[in-house]
Amino acid sequence: MGPQTDLNLFKEKAAAVQVVISEITDVTAAFDYAADLTTKQGGKSMAAFGWDGQDRADLEKACSQAGVNLVMDNLREHAANLHTALTLADWGIAATGTLVLDSGSEDLRLATMLAEIHIAVLPLSRLRPDSEALEADLVRLMASPPSYVAFITGASRTADIERVLTIGVHGPQELHVLILKDQES
Amino acid sequence: MIDTAQNLKEYKKRLKKALDNKFLRSAMGTFASAYKEAQGRIFQGVDVEGLRREIAKGKDEALPHLEELYQAFKAKAEAAGVKVHLAATAREANEIIAAIARDNQVKKIVKSKSMTAEETFLNDHLEKDGYEVVETDLGEWIIQLRHEGPSHMVMPAIHLSRQEVADLFSKVTGEPQEPDIGNLVKVARKELRKAFLTADMGISGANFAIAATGSLGIISNEGNARLTTTLPRVHVALVGVDKLVPDLHSALRILKILPPRATGQIITSYVSWITGANECRTATGGQKEMHVVFLDNGRLAISRDPIFSQALRCVRCGSCANVCPIYSLVGGHNYGHVYIGAIGLILTYFYHGRKNDRAIVQNCLNCQACKAICPAGIDLPHLIKETYCQVLQGEEKLPLKNKLLRRVLKDRKLFHFILRRASLAQKPLARGDGFIRHLPFFFGKEHDFRSLPVIARTPFRDLWPKLYQKVDNPRYRVALFGGCLVDFVYPEQGIALLKALKDQGVQVEYPMEQTCCGLPAKMMAEKDVAKEVALQNLAALDPADYDYILTLCASCGSHIKEAYPKLLAGTPAAVKADQLVSKLIDFSSFLTQVLKVTPKRFRGGKKKVAYHSPCHLCRGMGVVQEPRDLLAIAGLEYLPARDEDTCCGMGGTFSMDFPELSAELLKKKLDAVEETGADLLVTDCPGCVLQLKGGMDKRKSPVKVKHIAEVVAEAQEAAQD
Numbered sequence: 001m002g003p004q005t006d007l008n009l010f011k012e013k014a015a016a017v018q019v020v021i022s023e024i025t026d027v028t029a030a031f032d033y034a035a036d037l038t039t040k041q042g043g044k045s046m047a048a049f050g051w052d053g054q055d056r057a058d059l060e061k062a063c064s065q066a067g068v069n070l071v072m073d074n075l076r077e078h079a080a081n082l083h084t085a086l087t088l089a090d091w092g093i094a095a096t097g098t099l100v101l102d103s104g105s106e107d108l109r110l111a112t113m114l115a116e117i118h119i120a121v122l123p124l125s126r127l128r129p130d131s132e133a134l135e136a137d138l139v140r141l142m143a144s145p146p147s148y149v150a151f152i153t154g155a156s157r158t159a160d161i162e163r164v165l166t167i168g169v170h171g172p173q174e175l176h177v178l179i180l181k182d183q184e185s
Numbered sequence: 186m187i188d189t190a191q192n193l194k195e196y197k198k199r200l201k202k203a204l205d206n207k208f209l210r211s212a213m214g215t216f217a218s219a220y221k222e223a224q225g226r227i228f229q230g231v232d233v234e235g236l237r238r239e240i241a242k243g244k245d246e247a248l249p250h251l252e253e254l255y256q257a258f259k260a261k262a263e264a265a266g267v268k269v270h271l272a273a274t275a276r277e278a279n280e281i282i283a284a285i286a287r288d289n290q291v292k293k294i295v296k297s298k299s300m301t302a303e304e305t306f307l308n309d310h311l312e313k314d315g316y317e318v319v320e321t322d323l324g325e326w327i328i329q330l331r332h333e334g335p336s337h338m339v340m341p342a343i344h345l346s347r348q349e350v351a352d353l354f355s356k357v358t359g360e361p362q363e364p365d366i367g368n369l370v371k372v373a374r375k376e377l378r379k380a381f382l383t384a385d386m387g388i389s390g391a392n393f394a395i396a397a398t399g400s401l402g403i404i405s406n407e408g409n410a411r412l413t414t415t416l417p418r419v420h421v422a423l424v425g426v427d428k429l430v431p432d433l434h435s436a437l438r439i440l441k442i443l444p445p446r447a448t449g450q451i452i453t454s455y456v457s458w459i460t461g462a463n464e465c466r467t468a469t470g471g472q473k474e475m476h477v478v479f480l481d482n483g484r485l486a487i488s489r490d491p492i493f494s495q496a497l498r499c500v501r502c503g504s505c506a507n508v509c510p511i512y513s514l515v516g517g518h519n520y521g522h523v524y525i526g527a528i529g530l531i532l533t534y535f536y537h538g539r540k541n542d543r544a545i546v547q548n549c550l551n552c553q554a555c556k557a558i559c560p561a562g563i564d565l566p567h568l569i570k571e572t573y574c575q576v577l578q579g580e581e582k583l584p585l586k587n588k589l590l591r592r593v594l595k596d597r598k599l600f601h602f603i604l605r606r607a608s609l610a611q612k613p614l615a616r617g618d619g620f621i622r623h624l625p626f627f628f629g630k631e632h633d634f635r636s637l638p639v640i641a642r643t644p645f646r647d648l649w650p651k652l653y654q655k656v657d658n659p660r661y662r663v664a665l666f667g668g669c670l671v672d673f674v675y676p677e678q679g680i681a682l683l684k685a686l687k688d689q690g691v692q693v694e695y696p697m698e699q700t701c702c703g704l705p706a707k708m709m710a711e712k713d714v715a716k717e718v719a720l721q722n723l724a725a726l727d728p729a730d731y732d733y734i735l736t737l738c739a740s741c742g743s744h745i746k747e748a749y750p751k752l753l754a755g756t757p758a759a760v761k762a763d764q765l766v767s768k769l770i771d772f773s774s775f776l777t778q779v780l781k782v783t784p785k786r787f788r789g790g791k792k793k794v795a796y797h798s799p800c801h802l803c804r805g806m807g808v809v810q811e812p813r814d815l816l817a818i819a820g821l822e823y824l825p826a827r828d829e830d831t832c833c834g835m836g837g838t839f840s841m842d843f844p845e846l847s848a849e850l851l852k853k854k855l856d857a858v859e860e861t862g863a864d865l866l867v868t869d870c871p872g873c874v875l876q877l878k879g880g881m882d883k884r885k886s887p888v889k890v891k892h893i894a895e896v897v898a899e900a901q902e903a904a905q906d
Binding site for chain 1: 212215264266323324382398399406409415416432437441451454459
């Protein structure tokens with residue numbers, strides 16, 4: 001398994017659970033993508049996690065240009081009107097099309113649950129073939145509590161009524177994954 | 186709230202009602218087919234058997250150390266700010282949780298799905314104490330609003346139609362709701378969001394409790410478990426002590442198979458791994474008040490039981506229900522108490538008592554579909570019979586059939602004498618074509634779904650001296666294990682076998698002292714009788730004398746293979762039992778694998794045949810391809826049918842105990858066969874022949890039913906003309 005096979009597998013498995021996948025070469029592309037999509041869907045606010053310094057400045061710029069309010073903290077107060085959660089995934093698991101997010105921050109957890117849509121940036125260098133390949137990293141996180149690690153695969157779903165698959169029960173109704181090509185595949 | 190039939194009469198009444206529920210039937214049927222298809226797709230190229238073995242091994246290694254795992258978990262979790270409790274009983278667990286609520290001035294509680302909380306009836310307890318409890322899993326919320334128990338471990342509201350849910354939601358919201366599933370889900374999202382944001386306490390279950398780090402692993406699709414464990418300031422997880430695993434590795438291994446087996450997904454939308462008391466702004470000190478309550482309720486004792494400990498391997502995927510032909514007919518409310526499906530028939534006895542189990546535990550075909558699918562490799566049909574054994578020990582009156590069986594089956598001469606007498610007695614009822622004209626008076630009309638065969642005038646054993654042929658310098662010495670049906674009902678199948686083996690250098694013997702294999706005794710949970718006849722058969726038939734023990738009856742074969750080693754374990758006969766099992770072979774495997782017959786020998790006449798794969802052959806004896814190969818070699822055109830390996834509804838004594846269910850399963854099977862356009866239905870178990878032939882006769886179908894030995898013998902005769 002090389003990065004290209006992993007990437008193809010990830011895309012195949014994620015697409016099977018209605019994930020919208022794009023590839024980007026620069027993180028600013030993710031900021032524009034998120035800001036534009038939010039506006040396009042009539043959303044007004046976005047919460048973002050994982051960027052500081054120049055990246056954060058770029059993100060703020062993208063949001064202000066699109067007229068999107070960037071929520072900084074206290075997500076509980078924004079629960080009712082948060083449209084977009086933009087996150088930086090810690091890892092991806094190719095075999096199942098899964099994102100892994102270290103979700104110790106309460107705000108991150110809330111944003112990725114309460115937002116209408118979730119957009120995650122997954123650096124290609126963080127893609128692993130399967131959960132075994134990630135075991136040591138996960139154990140390390142769990143061994144320094146408190147920790148809350150989330151596997152996220154596709155949007156929130158249910159089949160509880162007549163076993164008909166329906167997207168977006170409690171969590172986001174859409175999941176977008178932007179694969180950041182930070183290494184050769 | 187949950188009201189399970191406590192006697193067979195009441196239970197049968199409810200089963201009949203369930204059979205009349207058209208929505209339930211079609212919903213279950215559609216699901217069963219889609220589920221089967223998904224299993225094949227997901228596990229393509231995966232060593233599922235290896236994974237199952239590893240999971241079983243991991244669980245078996247952990248179970249004797251549950252108490253140590255608990256201590257290890259507690260130490261790690263408490264160091265991370267979590268309070269850990271062990272409740273000996275269901276009531277104690279509920280009281281601990283109520284006390285946590287009281288100590289934290291809780292008013293409103295949200296819950297994410299927990300079978301363990303269903304087990305303890307936690308909601309009832311908390312509501313009685315004045316707390317407002319809202320289930321947040323869509324299915325659980327629906328059944329909570331309807332005051333029902335779950336009808337499936339993973340899909341609790343699968344018994345309801347969108348119309349029923351729309352009616353319910355109209356009542357709840359006070360506004361008319363369209364029966365559109367997307368709309369109904371939105372209603373739930375809106376209503377439950379309010380509950381989440383105002384709750385003081387969240388109660389969850391857990392799929393894994395990882396001892397090494399004191400972590401919980403929670404699987405969910407809707408995401409409600411994430412909100413339940415994040416929004417309220419208090420989080421309590423109620424976890425069966427059997428959910429303890431040593432490390433993350435064990436949990437990830439189970440995660441690979443649990444979602445596929447549960448719902449046919451490779452993984453659920455969310456898996457949360459929670460270690461320690463996490464950040465929570467609304468809690469004092471900004472840190473969540475977190476508790477883990479482990480429930481024993483008998484589990485620690487079960488973990489020490491030599492027979493039942495493997496029931497604790499269960500990962501609660503519900504697959505034993507998903508593949509159960511009976512569940513697919515009657516739904517979960519008629520196939521369990523709190524826990525449903527095959528595992529429910531077992532756990533009900535331990536967690537909810539004998540009275541709730543005494544009727545439902547009898548409703549098993551022993552078709553082994555559950556055993557074949559279980560991700561933890563639990564021998565569910567065996568444990569169901571062991572549970573029934575326990576149930577019977579508490580009964581004041583033994584069922585009449587058990588009394589008769591105890592008296593008759595151990596005494597071969599008496600048993601065979603009765604069969605011969607029955608042959609004489611039914612003479613006036615015989616129709617001439619092998620069927621009884623009408624059922625004797627003591628059968629109710631519910632038994633009239635199939636024609637019953639007459640008992641043969643001359644049993645195979647009496648024909649044997651004339652049939653016996655000595656073979657000089659044989660290639661193989663083979664003993665035929667006839668089984669009661671070949672011996673006393675279908676001797677023609679035995680005769681066909683001899684024709685098929687003719688001139689192939691096979692010396693066939695028929696040891697006269699052989700008797701019933703003992704499967705009926707196992708079905709009736711009469712272990713002592715089953716053991717006694719197993720010993721008699723081993724005395725009659727010394728495996729050392731033969732190269733192979735050949736059987737035409739998959740049920741006998743499967744019973745010998747599965748049950749003899751268990752029944753005779755620890756006795757000197759265990760060695761012989763093992764040797765018997767090693768030499769046991771079915772007709773198709775013997776012809777294709779041992780004799781390696783070729784098409785030259787046959788002229789099938791190009792008949793179109795459908796095939797029914799007997800449960801006890803394909804799952805019991807693990808023979809899948811050989812009969813299909815043999816049909817091709819014999820020159821027959823094989824037309825695959827739907828659900829070939831689904832039970833025909835015979836199940837030995839099952840078809841007498843639950844004739845309505847048997848009839849329904851038979852109908853499905855015969856419909857599938859008739860759809861193929863075949864002239865002939867072939868199978869390789871005389872029990873299935875009895876059921877299928879009787880059913881085809883009853884519906885006056887032109888499709889003939891034959892044992893594969895008969896078909897092969899005929900194809901060969903055609904070639905010799």
